[in-house]
Amino acid sequence: MAGERDTTLDVIRGLSVVLMVEIHSLIHFRMAEGPVFFVLRAFGALAAPFFLMCAGMGLQYLFQKQPESREGFRGITIRRGLFLVLFSTGLHIYHLKLAQLLDWNIFTLIGFMYVMVGLVGRVRLPWTVAGILVVMVANSVLPVGHPPWLRDGSFPVVPFALYFMYGQLLVMIKPYLERTGILGLLLTLGLLAAISVSILAHLDLRSANRFNVWSIWGILAITSMFTFVLRVLWFINPRLGTASILTQPFKLMGKLAFSLYYVQYLILIILPGLVGVLSRREFILRVPTPVWFLAEVGLFAALCGIVLVWGKFEFRYSLEWFMNRFISKRSSFSEPKLEAK
8 A cells, every 4th residue: 555654674673673682782791601692692693784684675665755856865865874974973982093983883884875875876676786796796805904994893884785785675676575375485495495504504503603794604694584584574564463562562663773772782882881991891790591581671671661752752852853854854754655556
């Protein structure tokens, strides 16, 4: 239906937030190393690629809403990208060192990709596929090193731009991914085979190994898992209804995914880091595994509560609210819609 919101994107954004909370919790709040720890650490590495693919999907939905206005799309995308770059860099200005400022965080990279797409002004299938191939080749031939924004650091353009563009691609081929019947079954089996082969090729859950976002096998595993989860959600989400207890918590967090990222980053990274600086030693708190899981459930419930309360005030002063004020002079942020079929 025209004007119907694709709430699946909110669900998978919320899932990305949960994965980020999980992986960030393991940095300063440690459970005993063992199979559970290694599995959580391995799958926590999916958080950033999942978040980037969601951002690429959101941008593609925006393009589909304004196909008749290329200039309007370019202007909105560039302004949104500049906002994210300036905001995320400003929040990390406390590093005081240029090299650390150039070590992009995930929102700096998303903002950069928005600006690049806006400058090119073309979000078509051939261009997107070409961009993915270029990044894959660069990932294979470019040595790791400076500058940090390109091939080194936490979130360099190579290879993380690939995940953003893959998210765009998924929206372009959505009619094929939603296939049912024999073709749908073959697609599902193909995705499961790709996930299984790529995991067996590079991941050992019995050790400290985790999904390698740089390697070809890691990229195949991550993109295949994201596609599989997305396909499942596209199938079950309409059947569960808009208020399903299984998906509603993720939808809530997905609406404020950008803001919640910084909320959990402040709680799990910045504050423990400051404690470590003041105590002159790294802050690591060892906790029993059951306590760790109870704390995660509590934090998950707290994040949902934050969204519910914030919603009563129309999400005013959230990152999304500021971004849309900066872009379109509105206090409510636009929602990705499905095209009419």
